[in-house]
Amino acid sequence: MGTSRAIELADGLFAIDAWMEEGPERLACYLFDTPERVLVEVGPSNTLHHLTDALDELGVDEVATIVVTHIHIDHAGGAGQLARRYPKASIGVHKSGARHLAAPDRLWSSAIQVFGEEWLTSNWGPLEPVPEERILVLDEGDRVALGRGRFLDVMHTPGHARHHIVFHDGESGGMFVGDSVGLCYPHGHFVQPVTPPPDFDAGLVVEQMHRMLERQPTFLGFAHFGPDYRVAETLAKAEERIWDWVRVVEKTAHLDGQTAAEELKRWNRRNYLDSGFSQDDILEYEAKTFWPMQVAGIRRWLATRKS
Numbered sequence: 121m122g123t124s125r126a127i128e129l130a131d132g133l134f135a136i137d138a139w140m141e142e143g144p145e146r147l148a149c150y151l152f153d154t155p156e157r158v159l160v161e162v163g164p165s166n167t168l169h170h171l172t173d174a175l176d177e178l179g180v181d182e183v184a185t186i187v188v189t190h191i192h193i194d195h196a197g198g199a200g201q202l203a204r205r206y207p208k209a210s211i212g213v214h215k216s217g218a219r220h221l222a223a224p225d226r227l228w229s230s231a232i233q234v235f236g237e238e239w240l241t242s243n244w245g246p247l248e249p250v251p252e253e254r255i256l257v258l259d260e261g262d263r264v265a266l267g268r269g270r271f272l273d274v275m276h277t278p279g280h281a282r283h284h285i286v287f288h289d290g291e292s293g294g295m296f297v298g299d300s301v302g303l304c305y306p307h308g309h310f311v312q313p314v315t316p317p318p319d320f321d322a323g324l325v326v327e328q329m330h331r332m333l334e335r336q337p338t339f340l341g342f343a344h345f346g347p348d349y350r351v352a353e354t355l356a357k358a359e360e361r362i363w364d365w366v367r368v369v370e371k372t373a374h375l376d377g378q379t380a381a382e383e384l385k386r387w388n389r390r391n392y393l394d395s396g397f398s399q400d401d402i403l404e405y406e407a408k409t410f411w412p413m414q415v416a417g418i419r420r421w422l423a424t425r426k427s
Contacts, residue, residue: 126151126174129339130292134178135346138163139170140194141243145306145345146408147194150296151175152289155267156184160287160296161343164197166245171198172205185256185264187212187272189298190284191220192316193231193244195343200224200248212256212264214276217283221250234316234413258285272296275332279325280314286332293338294347300328301358304342305404310397311348311358312388312405313365313414320417322362329355344408364391369418377419381411 125137125144132153140147140163149171150160157180163171175183183206188196191213199221203211213221220227224247231240258264260276264287272287277300287296304311315322332340333355339347340354348354368387372380385406392402 126178129294129347133289133292133294135341136171136174137345138167138174140164140167142167148341148343148346150294150341151178151180152266152272153178153180154270156265157182158185158187158264158266158272159183160187160189160272160341161195161298162186162188162198162202163195164193164244165201165247166243168198168201168245172202182206183209184267185210185212187256187258187264187287188217189286189296189300189343190214190281191217191227192281192299193227193240193247195298196221197244197247200250203250203254204248209254210256211250211254212258214283214285215257215259218255218257220283221255222252224249234416235410275328275335277328277331278319279321279323279328280316281319286328288335288337293336294341295332295335295337295339295351296341296343297332298343300325301332301340301342301355302361303344303405303408304340304348304354305345305401305408309348310392310395310401311354311361312409313358313362314344315362315365315414315417315421317413317417317420320421322366322418322421325362326359329359365414366418366422369415370422372415373419377412377415380415380419384415385409385411 126134134151136149138147147163152158186209258274262274263271275286277284277286280299302311302313339349
């Protein structure tokens, strides 16, 4: 078993390793320990105790607002349980995801189609509804109060999911990007696409990254995993790799999904080796990537374009 860890990124701003799936550096949550405390991301219910242990260690007895970048279970699965623990907190989510937090049965059923019920239950755990009256509906241009005139600005960033939002803190310069840019794991710390069905849209993902760059953030706060301070470089590489993956998957149209997933994985490994990344870093990414889902999302988008 691991222990929770919190690292202070700026005055009153912490990155917390939530030990998703009982492993380190799988999910980062971000706490603003400000006059109106705000927590960004929740994680799944099975490992929620790691997050709450870290919050206890920081002396957090109540939270004003808990926000999620999107409603995928690895980001929002423990929202109902955390809302019960912090009864005064509002739960912020994009307007198109709000009903799924209030009534999560459809969200669970959809996730089963991708991951299977046994895997979901053992790795991420059950969902509890968030009371409707406590849901804070968010959209482009909204602001989440941090206290003393400080806010998190909300951007609606569809592409990974239609209900995806990003939060920008003007004071620290941090932009908390969820999955909208991709995955960025230490220690190699290079960005990789994440392309799940049914909402993945390569063009929209790239469009949102251009919008993010226009705000000139100081760092990107990845959910998977941690802050990345090479903002322009990371966004440019993320865009390049999305189009690389689309081209690879397009060439596998004659293959079944599992075989196509293996082909994308092999291509990715060759590409990373050619780019000079270490075998250990590559294996870390491979172990944390659900390859059939990536192919399924890209294929769905390609089919939508053709139709």
